Amino acid sequence: MPRTLFDKLWDAHVVVPETADAPAVLYIDLHLVHEVTSPQAFTELRQRGLPVRRTERTLATLDHSTPTLPAGANGELPYYTAEAKMQVETLRRNAAEFGVRLYDFGSGHRGVVHVIGPELGATQPGMTIVCGDSHTSTHGAFGAIAFGIGTSEVGHVLASQCLLQRKPKTMAIEVDGRLGAGVSAKDVILHIIKSIGVEGGTGHAIEYRGSAIRGLDMEGRMTLCNMSIEAGARCGMVAPDEITFDYLRGRPLAPQGADFEAAVARWRALASDDGASFDRVVRIDAADIAPTVTWGTHPGMGAAIDASVPADDDAQTVKARAYMGFEAGEALVGHPVDVVFIGSCTNGRLSDLRVAASLLRGRKVHPRVRMLVVPGSEAVKQGAEAEGLHEVFRAAGAEWREPGCSMCIAMNGDLVAPGQTSVSTSNRNFEGRQGKGARTVLASPATAAASAIAGAIADPRALRADQ
Template identity: 75%
Template sequence: MNPRTLFDKLWDAHVVVPETPDTPAVLYVDLHLVHEVTSPQAFDELRGRGLAVRRPDRTLATLDHSTPTLPPGPDGQRPYASAEARAQVAQLEANCRAFDIELHGWDSAERGIVHVIGPELGATQPGMTIVCGDSHTSTHGAFGALAFGIGTTEVGHVLATQCLLQRKPKTLAIHVDGALPPGVGAKDLVLHVIGRIGVDGGTGHVIEYRGAAIEALSMEERMTVCNMSIEAGARAGLIAPDEITFTWLKGRPRVPQGEAWECAVACWRALASDAGATYDREIRIDAREVRPTVTYGTHPGMAIALDAPVPAPRNAPEARALAYMRAEAGRPMRGMPVDVVFVGSCTNSRLPDLREAAAVLRGRRVASSVRMLVVPGSEAVRRAAEAEGLHDVFHAAGAEWRVPGCSMCIAMNGDLAQPGQLVVSTSNRNFEGRQGKGARTVLASPATAAASAVAGFVADAREVLAEVAA
């Protein structure tokens, strides 16, 4: 057999009916993740046609997008942003009851952001196909699973048939050679990559991240990288599973146990791209060149090192983006005054992300001009963070420690910035108005976000940490 890429192997193993010139492949879905925002119309479609969910056992739901991150008030009521948001959550609860789907709702100790709990539960496994009505489903590719976002019509397709109609996408290998410098992390790397290839550089492709710098990343860092694949337009991001993957997954509730585990690992080891396998495109990045990176414009491709001068706009839209951000060509983003700092989202809300932010905040205070929100990705992350006292660090620094959810990443639950405010955010999108109408977003790593909270302006964590040591 010809050498195959990781993607080829995942694709081939899930073809139910091969594609023809006239029809796309029917592709089997191993795991369907569901949340309250993109599913109600799909359940209605099933109801309208009198259809059942084909595989409730392969469907897993959670509440994350529209949910408040403040606890219930004295009356026991959760502070939803609107009656509509409350009704949307109630509708998913009712749909999961009616269609016999496991829901990690308010009463679950495992509730959290869909792309945080899938891996935590071990529901996300190498070799799987995973879909969700959410573009950041690419996160799960960190485990060597083919994972991508779908629309609500397709959510209905998967609920009813456990399959999707798909044309085989192209492949893009991104080789990251060398090692990241100290104080530079996965978020810096992926922002650097998107800055290089552009916000549409991955359109039509599935990215496989490869090379020494990728192999050295922890699972949480790999999730950060794969999460942002969609921000380069790619459908999915992939990293070959290895010992780091297996160690991370072992013993989690949904992974095979005992002998079945050994057997699964043996299969998963064979998923890596074969020597000599070819990609439609290949790009090389030198990890040694990556510095703490932030965005300066209104899409994630407008990213530069935080101490590098903002590039002169090349066209009217770029000029408009700079004007919106109040960024000045020729000056670095470092030093720009900050109003709000957000640490959270499916990109950066896992325990190591919170530790990274806490390491900067320990013994320091959030600047009086800054409001800082720290929102753990899941109840499990919240428990683990509180067990090691991270919440005390955040409280002592003057930051707000919230209940898990998507929060200010998508800003549809009432957590948002005011018009004109500048937010340094560990989330994934800096589109105009993404974090509130007129709000300006600078995407950054947890370390950069925390350092900026302390400084009151966009700051380099390495410098903030050095200051007190001196």
């Protein structure tokens, strides 16, 4: 019987099959760990006298609670709170005690966990990958089953390298045709979530298919898969192809030499069979996708940038509009902006920074706007600086920061003030997400850069036309 890619990967990782009485025991190939969701799991192991079962399948870094300003004159990093510093030190202690590899400050690879996994080549096709972070779906871009777990499950994987899981349903999202100029992977996923809703993917594993998806580079596919969780999906994936293999070739933790070619031969088989059936199929015409932003307080409240804020009068829309400071029927373009954030596991990679820099080169950030550019990892920072992108951002008046999650989750002190409007390349626009009372407009790097220049929500296509 023809099988989907998801079915194939699932079947290959079943240790004990699912029954009516018990979920499957599913083997996990790669476990990514960060400081926020792991301390209580290590405590559990310590209390039970358990070791980490597979340290070589476990990889840790520091990203959520870390400052994005460099160390001061005293050599101390400016942690937001003593508790944040203690959380970082706790992961250092746990990693040393349990023998887990930690990509720490100065390692050259510390960064947002979903940026460094792929960039190290740790993320590979065919794998099962988990992390105590909902945006683990990012790694599905390589043709892997990748999903976020809670802290109890972090403990399960540390101790047993397995998880108890019920098999989700499958959903195909097919995007065919050519994307318009100025339309990026971020716009595609915001358009998808707007179309299927924030609970549209609940209980499902998504496979993104179609010519528009095949045409995305790996960083675009990561942006796409990253926000699968914002549609409620368990995970999202793209079948691997030459673009995937080219990205991975030569990465430090990928197979090397003849082993790599052997791996590619295996990876080529990782695709849904012709005639494989999905529980649900959604078809989207790429030509219908415009640069897309959110106007409300969840990622499904989005609209094409040249559209208006909905004038609907249902309670949810009214509440969201009021929180965001939008008028019913107001044009999105031209709405004043106070903060622009470029970064995060969604859009903090080198290609994202290149797009933003290309629009900012020779221009200035509007005087009203505070703009933060936060590279996704130490390697992204290094790569950007080698190309002089940091100089472009600084010359335009933006702040060039150290890597981390920063203003996406705003738990390290990088905050949007109450009532301020932020155009952000991150993934969540929930009330208070970027700071108490902060108003978040989700957007692509191009839209964010164009908005920084205008001091208001701006259509990047108009700016490009000026050039």
